[in-house]
Amino acid sequence: MLRQDLERILAAAVEDGITPSAVCAVALNGNYVPTLTFGHVATYADDGTRLPEAQRVPVTERTVYDLASITKVFTAITALSLVDDGLLELDVPVSTYLDEYKGREITLRHLLTHTSGLPGTWTGWRAAFDDGHFFDREELLKDLLETAPETAPGAALKYSCLGYNTIMALAERVTRQPWASLVHDRVLDPVTAPLLYSEFGSPVIAEEEPSFLGFYPDPARCAATEIQPEFGRGTVQGIVHDEAAWSLGGAGGNAGLFATADALLAFAEILRTGVRGIISDELAAEMWRDQLPDILGPQAARDAEFGHGLGLRIHQESWMGVDGVDGRGHSGFTGTSMLVDRDAGISVVLLTNRVHPNRDASDVAPLRRAVAEAVYNQAKRGPIPRVY
Numbered sequence: 448m449l450r451q452d453l454e455r456i457l458a459a460a461v462e463d464g465i466t467p468s469a470v471c472a473v474a475l476n477g478n479y480v481p482t483l484t485f486g487h488v489a490t491y492a493d494d495g496t497r498l499p500e501a502q503r504v505p506v507t508e509r510t511v512y513d514l515a516s517i518t519k520v521f522t523a524i525t526a527l528s529l530v531d532d533g534l535l536e537l538d539v540p541v542s543t544y545l546d547e548y549k550g551r552e553i554t555l556r557h558l559l560t561h562t563s564g565l566p567g568t569w570t571g572w573r574a575a576f577d578d579g580h581f582f583d584r585e586e587l588l589k590d591l592l593e594t595a596p597e598t599a600p601g602a603a604l605k606y607s608c609l610g611y612n613t614i615m616a617l618a619e620r621v622t623r624q625p626w627a628s629l630v631h632d633r634v635l636d637p638v639t640a641p642l643l644y645s646e647f648g649s650p651v652i653a654e655e656e657p658s659f660l661g662f663y664p665d666p667a668r669c670a671a672t673e674i675q676p677e678f679g680r681g682t683v684q685g686i687v688h689d690e691a692a693w694s695l696g697g698a699g700g701n702a703g704l705f706a707t708a709d710a711l712l713a714f715a716e717i718l719r720t721g722v723r724g725i726i727s728d729e730l731a732a733e734m735w736r737d738q739l740p741d742i743l744g745p746q747a748a749r750d751a752e753f754g755h756g757l758g759l760r761i762h763q764e765s766w767m768g769v770d771g772v773d774g775r776g777h778s779g780f781t782g783t784s785m786l787v788d789r790d791a792g793i794s795v796v797l798l799t800n801r802v803h804p805n806r807d808a809s810d811v812a813p814l815r816r817a818v819a820e821a822v823y824n825q826a827k828r829g830p831i832p833r834v835y
Contacts, residue, residue: 448828449473449475449822449831450483452821452824453471453473453480453821456818457471457814461485461486465799465811466486466782466801466803466811467486467488467490467799468484468506468800469799469814470484470485470508470510470798470799471483471795471797471818472708472711472795473796473822474715474716474794475792475822475830476793477716477792478831482508482709484506484510485506487505487506488503488504488505488506488510488670489503489684489803490803490804491671492682493681493682506670507656508707508708509657509658509659509668510707511668511669511705511707512706512707512708512798513705513781514702514704514779514781515702515779515781516608516701516702516777516778516779517704517777517778517785518692518702519611519777520718520759520776520777520785521630521635522614523734523758524633524734524758525629525633525634526555526559526614527726527734527758528633528725529618529622530730531726531727537554537559538554538555540552540554541554541555541613541617545616545620551596553565553596553600554600555617556742556757558613558614559614559738559758560604560738562603562739562742562743563610564596564597564598564600564603564605565597565605565610565613566594566597567605567606568607569591569612571587571590571594571694572695574590575587576678582695582696587694591609591613591616594609601743602743603747604747608689608691608701608702609701612691612699614700615700618700626698626699627663631661633725634725635660638714638717639710641713642709642713658707658710658713659705659707659710660710661704661705662697662705663705664705666685667685668685670684670798670800671800671803672800672802673688673802673804674804674805682803688780688781688802702779711796711798712794712796715776715786715787715794715795716787718775719788719793719794722734730757733756734757734775735756738754738755758777759775762774763778766778766784768819770819770820770824771819773789773790773791774787774791774819775788780802781799782800782801782802783798784797784811786819788823791826792826793826795819795822797818799811
């Protein structure tokens with residue numbers, strides 16, 4: 448029943464032009480639904496004309512998608528692993544570690560919960576591009592860290608990609624390690640290592656297109672995102688869509704990760720079952736717990752449309768659905784989402800490239816919600832057969 452429901456929902460979304468493609472992977476109490484794939488890697492050429500049917504490449508289970516802001520969950524866990532190691536603290540001012548932040552009372556907890564008071568976006572990359580199409584990462588980070596807050600920390604909930612790139616800069620400063628390698632060492636490698644072995648412990652025979660979770664994929668395997676001739680990028684494919692992350696070298700704190708559906712689902716299951724072996728149980732609980740009542744105050748937290756843990760959104764009903772009261776997860780601008788619910792025993796990954804050929808093409812929130820509701824309905828009906 449669940450598979451048929453999802454097939455109907457995804458097929459309709461592609462047929463109706465909501466997205467050129469959709470790949471969905473689901474686990475219910477540890478049992479996996481076969482990954483569903485619909486649509487094509489790209490439907491438009493670099494010049495904006497529609498590709499003939501004969502030139503369109505169907506997506507597969509091994510198609511790699513730009514995760515966009517789902518990256519923030521990995522950023523949060525990376526930062527929390529540094530807290531576990533005593534390199535960072537949640538509730539001391541960031542200025543303790545960053546001289547550029549002297550006089551500010553923003554903490555890591557503020558940054559992780561979007562309560563720092565920082566602006567939502569940072570446009571320093573655009574000024575650098577307009578000035579000569581050249582990105583100097585150190586100069587860009589200097590500009591980023593000098594961006595003034597709009598409000599006092601802890602005064603309001605405002606989504607901030609800038610805040611998560613600040614976490615990246617903070618982590619690099621205290622570890623003296625490049626961001627991409629830091630995230631790989633602390634989060635990605637532990638997640639992807641089990642994908643390299645069979646259930647009997649023997650190495651999986653190398654595949655031409657293995658599972659993928661990382662910052663720099665093979666562009667030929669990737670679903671296309673936006674066509675951006677104004678930035679000299681043409682059809683963006685295999686390069687991070689988010690311009691801020693692009694300017695910072697492709698691996699940002701706010702965006703930059705790519706994944707196949709199975710690899711992201713493996714991560715979702717690790718998240719659902721406690722992130723053990725990556726961060727402490729105490730900090731995993733803080734990821735899951737709604738932080739807003741403590742930060743904003745009980746009334747302001749009640750007025751918010753959703754809750755927020757350390758890196759995780761809580762019951763964002765617009766895409767998690769009414770039943771997702773205990774749901775945690777994150778969505779991505781490119782059309783991606785990851786939903787986990789410990790009480791219901793579900794993990795749901797939906798990967799689309801709804802920004803192809805342009806970011807104004809569609810709204811996938813109803814699609815995300817329909818997928819979530821189908822999975823919750825199955826959870827109410829009972830278990831699904833185990834699939835290997």
